[in-house]
Amino acid sequence: MPVVPESLRDIRAQFPIFARTVHDQPLVYLDTAATSQKPARVIERLRKFYSDEYGTVRRGSYLLCQQSTAMFECARKKAASFVNAERPEEIVFLRGVTEAINLAAVSLARSILKPGDEVLVSAMEHHANIVPWQLVRDMAGIHIRVIPMNDKGELCLDAYEAMLSERVKVVALNHVANSLGTINPIKQITALAHGVGAIVLVDGAQSAPHLKIDVRDLDCDLYAVSGHKMYGPSGAGFLYGRYSLLERMAPYQGGGEMIDRVEFSESTFEDPPYRFEAGTPPIAEVIGLGEAIDFLHDIGLEAIEAWDQALLAYATARLSAIPGLRFVGEAEARSGLVAFTIDGMHPFDVASILDRKGVAVRAGHHCAQPVMRHFDVPATLRASFGVYTVPEDIDTLAAGLELARDMLS
């Protein structure tokens, strides 16, 4: 059993939710890939902002507004440093990854894509990186092509290379697949895409909570991050964009302070990132996300990454011993989760039995129906880890799975 490292030893106590029970059992939370629990300091940051500091941003000359604006822009600096962006203006605050990819698809379709252009997505995408491209397909006259994967859940890089041509204008894929845990070789994929002049958009929903992200090293053009999966409040995330690209991109939504000048005949727009932040933004949530970034920095992303790998190895070994259990997603490079089926047992039935034992896991298609079709399964069970996950959680999961096997077989 791996030993919890010094930097994570008192972490669980910082999450108030673990003080509660579920069905009279201690909570074993193994659904961080869906959304993470929140540390007390993030909860306290929201409380303090709403009770002592609340005001709108960028819309008033009074003190509360100036202070809110300063806190909001400070969160932008933290987000920029979190992904190693060149400047804070490369960060656009949004509700999360779904909104970030919708923004990218609509904006690129309006400003850059031409009929006949191709957008490549991978076979292991979340619906959030498939459907937005389908929604703009007819408007923009583009084609969507799919980079295949093998049965371990790894992208076929030879096939990807063969698909690249001057027609490919966007390559959009996840850094870590939420249904398989695969870590994709983004640096290599980006270098190949740039060879044909394509823009690379990375869905970082599952990578940002576990890996150290460096957009300059990856050299990607757009990188979407979800705050609620990395210990921040729900309702806030961000899109990193290379500034020279953001400058070429049309607005996504209109209204509020995203404008330069408005006439009834036409309007002109602010520079990025404000051009993409129409309406009142999720102010408290963004400030809370800044606190979550500090929380992650204080632990250290290297320590988080190492603990994630230790948990992954332990869970893989522990669950392999369960008769009839098959892993779905066995890539060499993985992060954050194990997904599996058990012969003769429906994932939903197993998840209900686990829930009675206080164990929260996800059962379903994980918003990745094409992945389920690839592996010819209707659904899988997924146990995903966070900074508060301890090896005993995996032992409780394994015991619950044994119990489910006894009850259902």
Ligand code: PLP
């Ligand atoms: N992409 C991936 C890989 C995800 O796992 C998720 C959420 O589960 C999303 C996108 C959607 O993210 P959000 O909830 O921030 O919109």
